[in-house]
Amino acid sequence: MSGFLDARDIRRDFQIGDRSLPVLRGVDLSVEPGDVVAIVGPSGAGKSTFLHILGLLDRPTSGSVMFKGQAYSDLGDRERARMRNSTFSFVFQFYHLLPELTALENALMPVMIQSSILAWPVLRGEARRKARELLERMGMGERLHHVPGRLSGGERQRVAIARALMTSPEVVFCDEPTGNLDTVTSQEIQDLLWSLAEEKCTTFVMVTHEPSLARRAHRVVRMVDGLIVDGEVPPTTGAAVPPASAPSPSPNA
Amino acid sequence: MIGVWFGVLTLLVVTSVMGGFARDLRARIRGMSAHITVTSSQFSRLGSMENWEELAKRVKAAAPDEVIAVSPQLEWPIMISKGQTPQPATLVGIIPDREAQVSGFAEHMLDGHPPDFTDFSGRKIPEGWGPCIMGSGILTTHRNKDILFVADGPGTAASVADCLSAVNPKDKFVVYVGDAQSTGDLATGGDEREYRSAQEWLKGRADAPVRKWPDLLERIFRTLAYDTVGETRPCVVVVFGKDLPPESAFRDAWHRLSPESRRLLRVFTPGETLTEPGGEKARAAQFLLLEPGPQARLELVSRVQDPYIGTAVTITTITPEDARDRGVDPRITPTSSKLAIVGAFNSGMNEYDSQIVYAPLEFVQKALRECRVDPNTKEPILDATGRIQAGRINKLRIKVVHYDDADKIAERIRKGLGGSYGLFTWQSEKAILLQAVAVERTLTGVIMFFIVVMAAFSILAILSMLVTEKTRDIGILRAQGATVPGIMAIFLSEGAVIGIVGCGLGLGTAKYVLDNLNPLADWIYSKTGWYPFPKNIYLLDRIPHQVDGPIWILVVSATLFVCLLAALWPSWKAARLNPIDALRYE
Numbered sequence A: 001m002s003g004f005l006d007a008r009d010i011r012r013d014f015q016i017g018d019r020s021l022p023v024l025r026g027v028d029l030s031v032e033p034g035d036v037v038a039i040v041g042p043s044g045a046g047k048s049t050f051l052h053i054l055g056l057l058d059r060p061t062s063g064s065v066m067f068k069g070q071a072y073s074d075l076g077d078r079e080r081a082r083m084r085n086s087t088f089s090f091v092f093q094f095y096h097l098l099p100e101l102t103a104l105e106n107a108l109m110p111v112m113i114q115s116s117i118l119a120w121p122v123l124r125g126e127a128r129r130k131a132r133e134l135l136e137r138m139g140m141g142e143r144l145h146h147v148p149g150r151l152s153g154g155e156r157q158r159v160a161i162a163r164a165l166m167t168s169p170e171v172v173f174c175d176e177p178t179g180n181l182d183t184v185t186s187q188e189i190q191d192l193l194w195s196l197a198e199e200k201c202t203t204f205v206m207v208t209h210e211p212s213l214a215r216r217a218h219r220v221v222r223m224v225d226g227l228i229v230d231g232e233v234p235p236t237t238g239a240a241v242p243p244a245s246a247p248s249p250s251p252n253a
Numbered sequence B: 001m002i003g004v005w006f007g008v009l010t011l012l013v014v015t016s017v018m019g020g021f022a023r024d025l026r027a028r029i030r031g032m033s034a035h036i037t038v039t040s041s042q043f044s045r046l047g048s049m050e051n052w053e054e055l056a057k058r059v060k061a062a063a064p065d066e067v068i069a070v071s072p073q074l075e076w077p078i079m080i081s082k083g084q085t086p087q088p089a090t091l092v093g094i095i096p097d098r099e100a101q102v103s104g105f106a107e108h109m110l111d112g113h114p115p116d117f118t119d120f121s122g123r124k125i126p127e128g129w130g131p132c133i134m135g136s137g138i139l140t141t142h143r144n145k146d147i148l149f150v151a152d153g154p155g156t157a158a159s160v161a162d163c164l165s166a167v168n169p170k171d172k173f174v175v176y177v178g179d180a181q182s183t184g185d186l187a188t189g190g191d192e193r194e195y196r197s198a199q200e201w202l203k204g205r206a207d208a209p210v211r212k213w214p215d216l217l218e219r220i221f222r223t224l225a226y227d228t229v230g231e232t233r234p235c236v237v238v239v240f241g242k243d244l245p246p247e248s249a250f251r252d253a254w255h256r257l258s259p260e261s262r263r264l265l266r267v268f269t270p271g272e273t274l275t276e277p278g279g280e281k282a283r284a285a286q287f288l289l290l291e292p293g294p295q296a297r298l299e300l301v302s303r304v305q306d307p308y309i310g311t312a313v314t315i316t317t318i319t320p321e322d323a324r325d326r327g328v329d330p331r332i333t334p335t336s337s338k339l340a341i342v343g344a345f346n347s348g349m350n351e352y353d354s355q356i357v358y359a360p361l362e363f364v365q366k367a368l369r370e371c372r373v374d375p376n377t378k379e380p381i382l383d384a385t386g387r388i389q390a391g392r393i394n395k396l397r398i399k400v401v402h403y404d405d406a407d408k409i410a411e412r413i414r415k416g417l418g419g420s421y422g423l424f425t426w427q428s429e430k431a432i433l434l435q436a437v438a439v440e441r442t443l444t445g446v447i448m449f450f451i452v453v454m455a456a457f458s459i460l461a462i463l464s465m466l467v468t469e470k471t472r473d474i475g476i477l478r479a480q481g482a483t484v485p486g487i488m489a490i491f492l493s494e495g496a497v498i499g500i501v502g503c504g505l506g507l508g509t510a511k512y513v514l515d516n517l518n519p520l521a522d523w524i525y526s527k528t529g530w531y532p533f534p535k536n537i538y539l540l541d542r543i544p545h546q547v548d549g550p551i552w553i554l555v556v557s558a559t560l561f562v563c564l565l566a567a568l569w570p571s572w573k574a575a576r577l578n579p580i581d582a583l584r585y586e
């Protein structure tokens, strides 16, 4: 019970026809500020579902999630939208960029959503500068005005990460951020994520199948069949795992 | 957007045309029929009312605040004939000044035709004949004539080309330009292409002078005369020229024809006394000398509307004789008279234009013996000044101030008159027609309503497709914290843009189409040969329209409302999905 992000007894059933399919069957998890938590587990275990519930993209069938002492179930639509925008961010496996917009515009989107129409012209310059800076840091300086259709998978994911970081969120949820990428690109993205996490002390909750990514996390949670089987302890006590208390070695570029 | 555009366009055009149609039809009906008509209920006699001046005073006294003018009429069906084919018509005896006050008769006269039975071209009417003014529709049914255009000298070909567009489609025309040898012969007509090719042909001969003028004339006559054998189609010879030969040149040329030809061709020029047709087979040729220039076309239209104008027709009718009154056998007797057509009117309502022949009231009374007659000779008894006595009428027509209250006013007049009079109002006279228009309007209203509903559904379909297509994007935006109202605002503005642009285009094109309805109809006719607004069906000869402000505002605001509503519902549905369901949407 950390008081930062706590999930208690989360259950989620999906309704298929008139059959109810339990996907999450009572998941507990608490995340400390600054934590980097990796959720691993076999396909179909319910990892994405859980992450969506944590990130306010979905609602649990029962159970409660608290963020800084505030229960999600007490939040109104407007509150939830505000938190999705400014407090949390999502990086999806399939990027989910708006196809008609350029890399820069996609990255700007959360700020645009955040500001009112009237305030936007004022904020625009500053926001553009920030988005450009973020994209340049990710090596996207030459691709600012490309639409997603003209970007490679790795490039798209960089745009998505830039977008996730635009609002300086408190928690970033990543659902298999490198799942669609080759090893080299995957490594680059991982390094990027890591350096960002470290620099901003942002909390990360990520789902991954990538051992190399999981190994770097402060904590690895294992989920099987809708339950956490192996949670709350550093994983598999492998030699390469950094100690949870002393986060992340310097990213090897 | 295009759907909205066409929806708005059709709605506006159809309602405006229907509105205009109803309005014009009512105005026309009112214009030609009097607001209130008094008849006698004694139908056994033709002229059922005597001493109409006295009756008019009583009418006026019955409703002094309402009655503006009264006009007596003696109306009777006749057969009208010119040459072989008789045709039914209605002879209406009027006093022109009075009739003009009651109906729109004077305004409907063709250009330059005075509404008072004097001849429009100043010809004298022969002794014993009556002048008459005919509906242009009656003339039209006869209208199959030859028009011979003769261009003399430089610059005249252009005038001929200009005048060709005034030629009636049923007429044949021939154009001569140049000397006798190189005469171009462009007969036939009735077809837009013929006019155009004639105009092309004229362009190539713009400045060809006519050299041997008398020879050319003789040739024209000969052509006409030989054409005439077995034909009675009249002919108008329109001569364009700056320094035209004197009128005697026409005479001389005519005299040089063989006696045989002269018997076949009857020539008259403006200003000449009308003569009776030279025989059944004689062909009337009217000469018109026109100065070339822009006024030529107008002059042609007003003077050569029909070659029958200025010629004579014979009318025949049967009158029910009242034996007791007139001392003759109680049987129906045929009567015939000669009328000279001195003018024509076009009320725009086919029903009147193809039916009515106006003649002076006294002439009609005399012709139908609706006055004091000698019991032996059955001829009218004239007074010292040569006028008939005790003329009778069968209709007294009244114009009132408030024509929509005609029924109430008619009731007042009925009370004031007492006795056995029948009163009709313009509405009751044309009740079926007015009802038909009203029913048609209602029907159109119902159809329009369904069109609106269909249009609304198509807008809904378009926008929900758009929203469905964008469900994933909605999910992406929602995942980044866009609110439901925020998402809806995007689609609402989309709907608003579609609505506003569609309405704007619709309004613009509707305005354009309405302003150009008749040219467009003519264009369709010229391309397809199908006329979208046949005048004999619709009673009006032009397509009317009425721009009704409130209806336009209603149409536009309803369209905008539907567009917004149609955008509202699907976007509300999509925005309310769980963000993750929207993202996962395939």
Ligand SMILES: Nc1ncnc2c1ncn2[C@@H]1O[C@H](COP(=O)(O)OP(=O)(O)OP(=O)(O)O)[C@@H](O)[C@H]1O
Pocket: A014, A015, A016, A021, A023, A041, A042, A043, A044, A045, A046, A047, A048, A049, A050
């Ligand atoms: N909207 C839904 N309706 C019905 N079943 C669903 C829905 N979403 C997920 N599921 C089911 O829930 C289960 C868990 O799905 P989830 O996406 O959470 O798995 P996962 O652990 O992320 O797997 P992977 O590693 O392959 O991404 C799956 O069996 C899936 O079929």
Ligand SMILES: [Mg+2]
Pocket: A047, A048, A049, A175
């Ligand atoms: Mg998953």
